[in-house]
Amino acid sequence: MINQSPTPDQANTPAILHLLGIIDAEPEDEFDNIVRLACLLTAAPAATLTFINQDRNLCKSAAGIDIADLERADQQLKSYSSVYREPIKFNENLLLGHLTVAFTQPTDLTTGQMEGLKLLSKQLGYLLQMRLPVANRSVRDFYESILNNIPTDIVVFDTEHRYLFANPGAIKDEELRKFIIGKDDFEYAVYRKRDPAIAIERRAQFQQVKDTGNTISWEENQKTADGNIVTHLRRMFPVNDDQGKLVMVIGFGIDITERKELENKQRKIMEQLAVQHKQSIDFCNVVSHNLRGPLINLGMLTEFIRESEDPGEQQLLISKMEPVIDNLKSTFNELVESIQVRQETDLKMDELNLNACLSETVRNLFFELKKVDGNIHADFSDAPILYCPQKYLSSIFHNLISNAIHYHSPERPLSIKLLTQAKKNKIVLTVQDNGQGIDLLKHKHNIFKIGKVFHRRPGAKGLGLFMTKTQVEAIGGTIWVDSEPDQGARFSIEFVNQSSEAL
Amino acid sequence: MKKFMLIDDDEIFVFLTKKTILKVSADVAVQVFADGQQAISHLQDIAGNSELLPDVIFLDLNMPVMDGWEFLDEYQKLDGFPLDGVPLYIVSSSISPYEMDRSAGIPVVTEFIIKPLVKEKFLEILENL
Numbered sequence: 001m002i003n004q005s006p007t008p009d010q011a012n013t014p015a016i017l018h019l020l021g022i023i024d025a026e027p028e029d030e031f032d033n034i035v036r037l038a039c040l041l042t043a044a045p046a047a048t049l050t051f052i053n054q055d056r057n058l059c060k061s062a063a064g065i066d067i068a069d070l071e072r073a074d075q076q077l078k079s080y081s082s083v084y085r086e087p088i089k090f091n092e093n094l095l096l097g098h099l100t101v102a103f104t105q106p107t108d109l110t111t112g113q114m115e116g117l118k119l120l121s122k123q124l125g126y127l128l129q130m131r132l133p134v135a136n137r138s139v140r141d142f143y144e145s146i147l148n149n150i151p152t153d154i155v156v157f158d159t160e161h162r163y164l165f166a167n168p169g170a171i172k173d174e175e176l177r178k179f180i181i182g183k184d185d186f187e188y189a190v191y192r193k194r195d196p197a198i199a200i201e202r203r204a205q206f207q208q209v210k211d212t213g214n215t216i217s218w219e220e221n222q223k224t225a226d227g228n229i230v231t232h233l234r235r236m237f238p239v240n241d242d243q244g245k246l247v248m249v250i251g252f253g254i255d256i257t258e259r260k261e262l263e264n265k266q267r268k269i270m271e272q273l274a275v276q277h278k279q280s281i282d283f284c285n286v287v288s289h290n291l292r293g294p295l296i297n298l299g300m301l302t303e304f305i306r307e308s309e310d311p312g313e314q315q316l317l318i319s320k321m322e323p324v325i326d327n328l329k330s331t332f333n334e335l336v337e338s339i340q341v342r343q344e345t346d347l348k349m350d351e352l353n354l355n356a357c358l359s360e361t362v363r364n365l366f367f368e369l370k371k372v373d374g375n376i377h378a379d380f381s382d383a384p385i386l387y388c389p390q391k392y393l394s395s396i397f398h399n400l401i402s403n404a405i406h407y408h409s410p411e412r413p414l415s416i417k418l419l420t421q422a423k424k425n426k427i428v429l430t431v432q433d434n435g436q437g438i439d440l441l442k443h444k445h446n447i448f449k450i451g452k453v454f455h456r457r458p459g460a461k462g463l464g465l466f467m468t469k470t471q472v473e474a475i476g477g478t479i480w481v482d483s484e485p486d487q488g489a490r491f492s493i494e495f496v497n498q499s500s501e502a503l
Numbered sequence: 504m505k506k507f508m509l510i511d512d513d514e515i516f517v518f519l520t521k522k523t524i525l526k527v528s529a530d531v532a533v534q535v536f537a538d539g540q541q542a543i544s545h546l547q548d549i550a551g552n553s554e555l556l557p558d559v560i561f562l563d564l565n566m567p568v569m570d571g572w573e574f575l576d577e578y579q580k581l582d583g584f585p586l587d588g589v590p591l592y593i594v595s596s597s598i599s600p601y602e603m604d605r606s607a608g609i610p611v612v613t614e615f616i617i618k619p620l621v622k623e624k625f626l627e628i629l630e631n632l
Contacts, residue, residue, distance in 0.1 A: 284599050289565040293513060293596040296618045300519045320515055 017051055017096070020131045022060060030127060031061040034099070034120055039063050041116045042084070042109055044101035048077065049088075049124070051097035060097075082107045084114075086121040090128055099124060153232070153253035159246050161185070161206045170253070209236045209249055219256070231260040286335065294328040334467060341470045349475075350390045351500070354380040354420060354429075357390075361397040368405050374414035376401075383420040383427045387498055392471045399468045400491055404433035409486065427498045432490040438483045447481055505632060506556075507533045510542045510574065511563035511594070520561075520620050527625045538566045539574030546581060558632055560591040561620070564602065571595070575609055590628070592616050 031049055038047040046064035050057040065076050077083055080102035090096045099121045109117070147154055153170040157163060163180045171177045180188055185199035209216055215237035222230050234253040241247050298321060305317045358378055362369065369376070386393065401416060408414040417432045438447065448469040472479045476496045483489035507524065511517050521533050534557070536542040542562075549555040564571035571593060578591075590613040593606050598617060606615045616624065 281599075281601060285565075285597065285602070288597040288599050289595070292598065293516070293565075293618070296596055297513070297515045297519065300523075300619050301515070304519065304522065320518070324515055 017053060017058075020128055022051055022058075027061065031124075032063070034124055034127075035061045035063045038099055038101050038117060038120055041120070042101045042113045044084075044103055044107075046077065046080065047099070047101045049097065049099055051088075052095065057097070077102045080104055084109060084117065086117050088121050088124045088128070090125055092125070096125075096128065151255075153234075153251070155251040157206065157249045157251065159210070159248070161203060161249070164248060170251075205236055206249060209238050210246060213238055213240075213246075219260075220253075229257070230255060231257045283335075286331075290331045291328065291335075294324045294331070297324050298328075338467055338470050341467075341474050344474065347389055347475060349387045349497075352386045352388055352390060352393055354378075354384055354386050354393075357393050358397055358418065361394060361401055364398065365401055365405065368402070369414075372405055372408045372414045374405060374408065374416065376416045376418070378418040380418070380420045383422040383498070386420070386427055386429070386495060387500075388475060388495060392475065395471060396468050396493065399465065400431045403465070404431070404435055404489075407437075407489075408433070408435040409488075422498070425496065425498055427495045428492055429495065430490055430492045432488060434488040437485045437487045437489050438481065439485045448479065505531045505558045505629070507531055508536070508542065508557035508560045509533055510536045510539060510561065510566070510571070512537045512566045513563070516563075516618070523620060523622055524625060527622050528629060531629075539569030539571060539577070542574060543569070543577045543581075546578075550581075557589060559628060560589060561594045562591060564593060564595045564597060572605075575611065579609075579611060590614075590631070592628070594618060594620055 035047045035049050038044070044064070047062070048059050048065070049061040050059045052058075077100060082103040082105070083100060084102075085098045085100045087095055088097045088099060099117065101117065147165070148167045150167070151169065152167075154165070154167045155163060155170045156165040162182055162184050166177050166180055168174075168177065171180060176192075179191065183191075185202050186196060188194075189196045189199045205216060205218075208214075215235055217233065217235040220232045220234055222232070224230055232253045233256045234251065236249060236251045238246055239248050239250060301317050301321050301324070305314050308314050308317065355378065358376075358380075362376060404414065404416050412434060415434050417430075419430045419432075421428045421430075448465050469479050472493055472495075477494050479491065479493045481489055481491050505528075509517060509520065511520075517535050521535075524531050524533055534545075536545060539562075562571050562574060569577070591611050592613055593615045595602065595615070596618045597603075603615050606612045
């Protein structure tokens with residue numbers, strides 16, 4: 001007697017069997033146990049668990065049937081005289097298969113046995129349902145696998161700041177990850193023999209989240225084993241239940257190194273733009289003052305010459321044109337030069353002997369130096385070789401020494417001291433004089449600006465220091481000055497990339 | 504006799520401007536200062552003597568030691584001077600809008616004149632005194 005016949009009318013059954021990991025799987029204890037329980041419950045000599053797979057029944061498990069081939073086990077039941085089948089339903093409506101008990105003699109099951117058999121098949125349904133999220137994984141495994149594979153750091157704390165969960169992003173080592181559950185950062189620090197400072201800091205952050213109920217976030221820099229800086233954006237936020245009671249606190253961290261690098265790049269570009277903007281204003285000013293001024297003078301002179309009828313006066317006016325034209329010429333040349341420096345992108349570095357280069361400058365300024373009774377002392381022993389374009393170093397020496405000569409103190413003979421100091425990959429060159437000095441309190445913002453002069457000296461136009469700064473910056477260096485009025489000035493230039501690789 | 508204060512370090516411009524002024528009116532005395540510092544010192548020296556105060560001030564911007572802007576800072580700090588009514592003209596070769604805007608924000612500046620200072624402008628200034 002067969003209570004219910006197999007009706008494989010569900011087209012998607014095989015797919016679900018695959019999803020549940022039934023087909024082509026090894027025998028499993030959890031199914032075998034239920035089949036054996038069915039035998040015990042009904043005192044039946046044989047029982048099977050079959051699933052409907054396309055046009056035939058697939059026997060997953062059997063008891064009391066002495067046959068190696070499970071595929072044929074279901075067929076065997078046809079020879080028994082009493083057979084009871086209970087449907088196994090998935091989600092309470094999809095028929096997946098049957099739990100069957102069979103008797104060699106005609107047998108009636110008691111009501112209790114019938115009900116027991118029903119309950120067993122129901123349990124089977126639940127067992128299968130638990131397999132659904134991902135084949136062979138529990139729900140917990142399913143969600144953990146998501147958390148573990150998200151490329152962020154995730155930790156979950158209980159209300160006392162003990163770890164409930166940490167993903168591999170947060171703690172890479174599996175053993176440590178297991179160790180930490182139920183413990184706090186202080187125990188972690190002891191276990192790993194680490195400074196508890198981080199634990200103290202984290203506890204304060206946790207307390208803040210717990211007390212205020214607000215999310216906190218911060219950025220954190222870490223140095224990796226290969227010396228790079230990695231930046232994480234970290235957040236800690238509370239999770240409350242329906243009544244608003246704190247259930248847990250989630251810590252969350254995401255690598256924002258790339259974003260940080262972009263931000264830094266952007267900031268540098270903005271700074272560069274600000275500098276360029278300022279330079280272009282300065283440049284506009286120098287053009288209007290230093291070029292437009294002499295042009296206006298020339299225009300006025302010409303007009304006076306035209307209006308004048310006195311040849312003597314005309315001669316006087318003409319003689320006044322010469323210095324204006326000279327001034328215009330030299331200002332113009334310096335301006336063009338400073339533009340060229342800034343446009344030169346592919347600078348060729350030369351390996352320069354500082355003493356030789358200085359000697360040449362001193363030769364060129366020989367008469368000027370002699371006039372002010374100047375003497376020069378150079379000590380380049382710490383760094384005798386400099387990597388720099390030859391014309392830049394010549395111009396830097398020329399400008400700084402000319403400056404010292406022009407602004408020497410009439411009260412004492414001029415003394416200029418030059419010195420180099422090697423610092424790792426850098427060289428600092430200092431040029432110190434004992435001249436009039438510069439009142440830095442008043443002029444520190446202007447000293448290297450274009451068109452700035454600080455002394456009453458005929459012909460001073462204030463282009464030399466601007467030019468020097470432009471050249472130094474074009475090769476990545478920096479220039480600064482220390483000075484007090486009447487105490488002399490000391491200019492320092494830091495040259496970078498000072499190795500033969502610079503060539 | 505009107506007293507003009509000319510603060511400018513450009514010797515040729517000063518020479519030509521004096522010439523222009525004398526062509527317009529013989530009744531003007533021009534005092535020249537080569538930078539802001541010298542002009543401020545002079546104003547402080549004559550503080551007690553209102554007869555010596557200038558009738559007009561012409562101020563260049565680009566000068567050594569103390570430039571026109573620094574002069575204006577110091578000038579506004581001068582205390583107890585009956586300088587309020589004295590017209591002060593910036594006379595600069597600058598055509599930079601930035602400098603013009605900046606000067607427009609300083610109340611003691613009467614006007615921003617772009618060089619050169621022509622005869623017609625002098626006449627106008629003299630008439631307004």
